[in-house]
Amino acid sequence: MPGRRCAITRAEDYTVRIAGPSAGPPFTRAVLDVAGAVLTWPVLGPTGLPAAEIHDVGQAQQWLWALYGERTAAAVDAVASGTQAVDLTLPEQPTALADTAGRLALGHWAARWWPTSHLDGIPALEPDVLGLELAALTHECQQLLDESGELEGAELLEEHLAALDPLIRWRQSAAPPRQLDGVLRLIDDAAGSVGLDGETLRRLRSALERNHTSAAAPLDLAELSPRQQEFTLTAGSLRTATGRVIARGSGTNDWCRYPPGFVDAAEDAVSWTAYALGAGRRIEVEVVADIAAPVGGVRLAAEVHVDGGPPNRVPLARRDDVWGGRADLDIPASTTPRIEVGILLPGFDPGPGADDRAAREAVRALARHRLGVAAAPHDSGAAHPDPFLAEIAAASAVEEDF
Incomplete structure (x- = not known):
């Protein structure tokens, strides 16, 4: 199969673009900021080489050849110097670097856009494990x-060290995920390169020197999943005791x-x-x-349009597992209104x-598919990229609930 045809162009602001698949809404794009450029992969489309917006060609030359090949690197340099598209x-x-970069971008996408839903049965990903x-x-x-x-990588490591001990015990279990050993060795190397130390990291280095079968406390995979509090909807408690319902719907x-x-x-x-x-x-x-929504001093709002008119803002307060609010509306008594409701954070x-x-x-559907793959992470015949460790833990926690 031939590679994808691609246009390399220069914009009026001198940004050089390596064209990629057409963009969709933000939650369908995996984005990675790199030296001199921004790379973008479609989350819902075929994986492969990303689109790029290059704002500093000199910086980007340190990786362009390794990501796209020498011909593309030379073409970017020529277009930046004034050659036509x-x-x-x-x-x-894709090169090994492109594969790893695409996986990193997808992981950042999951940290931002993973569609956690109690109603849809899509579990949350443990942020420390993903981090x-x-x-x-x-x-x-x-x-x-x-x-x-590079500083962001060091900050990720420091911020999410709480998950390291459970990951060490997972490595020493009977059936650790196949990528776990490599992840832990990269963490050890990353910590050494930025001078991080501490008891947890010393335990990691000691564990990496031993066989996987070293004695360890058994791991409950629930430790690698977000705490699932009892979820009891309180819907209906806002509703007025008297009054005639004239319309209802979903926003x-x-x-x-x-x-x-x-x-x-x-x-x-x-x-x-x-x-x-x-x-x-x-x-x-x-x-x-x-279930992880913040509660302190932050309030969502509902934006209500009546019959296509200007928006009315309804402040919403967090109450148990529901955000709720009410407001009076100016609606003629003789009409049945057409009401549209959206949610936002001012x-x-x-x-x-x-x-x-549809997106x-x-x-x-993508999240459910990835969780299905994650539920059988040792199926080496599966024609899918390795799931993230947080997806494997989430899928395992869901299975244990049944």
């Missing part, structure tokens, strides 16, 4: 990074309008009910919260985007 065929098989694997991959991708990228759960961890990712996580209270009209909005919200329901459903 170049069309060429990218290599058919340690990202630190290992960052160290493996040093050739791509500038000083800020839009646009993942881009609030940070991760606030809202259950299910499409039907947002619901609303409009009431007639005498001559007045009131809307009550309820949103299923993510100050974070980039504004409503296109209707991306969100495709991401949920």
Whole structure:
């Protein structure tokens, strides 16, 4: 099979672009900041070489040849120097660096966009476990990074060290994931390269000097999954005791309008009910919260449009497992209103985007597929990239619940 044809062009601001697949909504793109450029892979499309926006060709030359090959590196240099756009065929098989970089970008995507949902049965990924694997991959991708990228890798390692002891015990269990040993050795190497030390890292170095079968306390994989609190929906407690229901429905759960961890990712996580209270009209909005949603001083809001009119903001407060709020609306008593409700975090919200329901459903399908692969991580015949350690732990925790 021939490699993908690609255009290399220069924009008016002198940014050089290596064209890639057409962009979708932000939650369908895996993005990696590297020395002199930003690389982008489609999460839902075929894996391979990324698209690139190169703002510093001199910096990028340290990795372009290793990622795309010498012909592409030379073409980028020529286009940056004033040559007209170049069309060429990218290599058919990604290089080892491209594979690792794509995996690192996908891991950052999972940290931001993984569609955790109690309603849809998609478990959360343990952030410390994912963070340690990202630190290992960052160290493996040093050739791509500038000083800020290398610093980010060191910060990831320090921030997520809490998961290291369970990972060491997992390595010493009867059936550790096949990539775990390599991840731990990269963590050890990364820690040494930045001068990190401590009791946990010393235990890691000692474990790596011994066989996998060394005696260790048994590992409960629940240690590698987020704590699953009892999930009891309190929906309905906001609702007015008196009043006639004039309309109800589901709102839009646009993942881009609030940070991760606030809202259950299910499409039907947002619901609303409009009431007639005498001559007045009131809307009550309820949103299923993510189990890890922050509660201190941060409030979501519902954006309510009535019959296509200007937005009304309804502040939402966190109550157990639901964000809820109510507001009076100006609706003529003689009409049945057309109401649209979206959820956002004021100050974070980039504004409503296109209707991306199909893309969100495709991401949920991808998450379920990856969890299915993760449930059988030792199937060496599976034609899939290795799942992340956090996905394997999440899939195992789901199996133990049944």
